[in-house]
Each structure stands twice: as structure tokens, then as C-alpha cells.
Amino acid sequence: MGELPDERLQKVPPFTYTGMDCFGPFVVKERCSELKRYGLLFTCLYNRAVHIEVIDDLTTDAFINSLRCFLAIRESVKKLFCDYGTNFIGGKNELKRQFEFMSHESLKKYLANKQIEFLTTTPTASHQGGIWER
Structure with a gap:
């Protein structure tokens, strides 16, 4: 058995290292219609x-x-792990693009200090995210 990742062994505040995944759809009733909703799970x-x-x-x-x-x-987030879902990759690219266009330097410094690292698994290897896929 391989070694556990450092993110699983460090004593840190909750959600400093977080895995995320979508689940669903599940049907909810709103007035007379039934709508599909999804869940976004952070672990x-x-x-x-x-x-x-x-x-x-x-x-x-x-x-x-x-x-x-x-x-x-949850303000203490440093790393977000996710699978290779199109919404996750699109969100990662959009946040990166918006960060490049910011002009105010103090805001840039603040966000650079709070910058969150997005890490994705290999596109067809969902087993790499076993902790949040489960």
C-alpha cells in the first residue's frame, strides 16, 4: 500500500485541503413543476x-x-482537488482569466496571499479521488 498524501496527515483547520465532486440529479418539486437539482460535495x-x-x-x-x-x-482553503469534470475545468480557467485582468494592486496582493491551488486528477482516472468520490 502506498503512503498517504501529506494533505491527509497535516493537522490543519477544517477544509484547508478539500476534495470536491458533483452528484445527482435529484428531482425537487417547485409549485407544479418538477426540477432537476445537483449537489456539490466538498470533503x-x-x-x-x-x-x-x-x-x-x-x-x-x-x-x-x-x-x-x-x-x-470556509476561509482556510488552500488546495482544492477535483476530478476532470467540464464545470470544474471551466471554473478553474475562468477564475485564472479573471485574476489576470485585475488592475488594482492591493486587491491583487490580497488574492495572491489567499490564492487557492486547483489540482485535478487524470481525465479518465476517477479512482485517484477516492476520498471525495466515495
Whole structure:
């Protein structure tokens, strides 16, 4: 058996190292119609705590909005691990593009200090994210 990653062994605040994945759809009833909703699951790699955000669809915009809600609550996030879902890759690219166009230097410095590293698994190897895929 291989060694556990350092992110799983360091004593850190909850959700400093986080794995995320989408699940669903599940059907909810709103007035007279039935709608599909999805869940975005955040799993702390150290103590296995979970945080779930409900999203309307699997688009990049929905992912970024739910990520912003998660980061507003859990400020200690340093690394986000995810699979190679198109919404995750689109969100990663969009955040990177927006970060390059910022002009205010103090805001850039603040975000550079709080910068979160996105790490993805190999495109067809979902078993690499066993902790949050489970």
C-alpha cells in the first residue's frame, strides 16, 4: 500500500485541503413543476467533514457561484482537488482569466496571499479521488 498524501496527515483547520465532486440529479418539486437539482460535495481531506451546496445545473457559472458561497464560509482553503469534470475545468480557467485582468494592486496582493491551488486528477482516472468520490 502506498503512503498517504501529506494533505491527509497535516493537522490543519477544517477544509484547508478539500476534495470536491458533483452528484445527482435529484428531482425537487417547485409549485407544479418538477426540477432537476445537483449537489456539490466538498470533503475535508484531514478530518473527513463534508459541506454540500445545491446547484441548479452543471455549468461553470453554477459551479463558481457555489464555490464562492463555500469560500465565504470556509476561509482556510488552500488546495482544492477535483476530478476532470467540464464545470470544474471551466471554473478553474475562468477564475485564472479573471485574476489576470485585475488592475488594482492591493486587491491583487490580497488574492495572491489567499490564492487557492486547483489540482485535478487524470481525465479518465476517477479512482485517484477516492476520498471525495466515495
